[in-house]
């Protein structure tokens with residue numbers, strides 16, 4: 001697989017612009033760290049997130065399997081970015097989209113989905129995942145009850161990790177000239193870390209695949225202890241889970257780090273102000289862990305990659321609002337101007 005630079009100028013649809021996101025070296029937040037750390041700019045996908053990679057892949061797999069037919073409806077439980085990716089891929093093919101979304105998510109994300117013509121049902125965040133009001137339960141019900149309904153089911157759909165196995169992994173291998181030593185990603189569904197990690201390990205079993213989790217998610221505690229704790233609510237969006245999703249294969253993961261909301265948000269703000277990389281809180285969370293390990297290994301020959309998952313504009317009223325940060329008890333100490 002080679003970089004399609006020569007064909008990009010003649011892309012025939014927005015979907016063709018998904019992937020081949022740049023890898024950028026972090027130079028300011030890495031001050032005092034010798035290990036090279038790079039960001040994979042997934043926020044530069046046309047829909048603004050790493051999820052663009054799975055939108056078309058899921059729809060094409062459903063069409064091929066006969067689960068999605070002309071005039072059908074794509075239904076999904078989504079925190080926003082997958083919805084946008086599915087809506088982009090679905091609308092050009094004439095499918096209707098219905099998404100369910102927990103109420104902790106940014107209003108910007110809801111508006112964005114509606115801009116693409118999708119219908120959005122907002123559901124309560126603080127209910128157990130087996131509660132009929134939970135966003136995943138509601139999506140299942142809607143898919144069942146809607147004629148021609150197809151549940152994209154990103155948490156269990158094998159097309160999700162496969163999309164990363166076929167795109168994110170090969171891109172990183174080629175972009176690093178086979179020198180990548182560490183890959184840092186969060187897991188929401190687990191698609192990114194599983195598919196990318198599997199591909200990279202097949203090229204070089206020594207590549208370290210590191211998951212990063214928000215405090216409150218059950219994934220890192222389960223990885224370390226094999227026991228399921230009670231999940232707790234956290235504010236970072238897009239990663240972490242209150243159960244182990246089917247798209248996550250923990251066998252490809254070598255280590256799991258945990259970062260709290262305040263630290264994640266402060267690092268996201270630093271990435272914007274110091275690196276010019278306008279990203280969401282999950283990217284801050286992943287980069288914080290990446291820097292922690294880069295400092296520990298202190299190796300100029302290593303090649304550390306952190307996924308920069310999504311575009312910061314969705315979070316202008318959240319982590320990029322000083323008032324919102326203060327209301328949630330997230331101190332801004334150490335920031336220029338704070």
Ligand SMILES: Cc1ncc(COP(=O)(O)O)c(C=O)c1O
Nearest residue numbers: 186187188189190192238239282
């Ligand atoms: C905003 C956002 N989207 C997507 C992902 C990746 O999620 P998944 O595990 O579903 O591939 C992450 C995790 O890093 C994320 O933070």
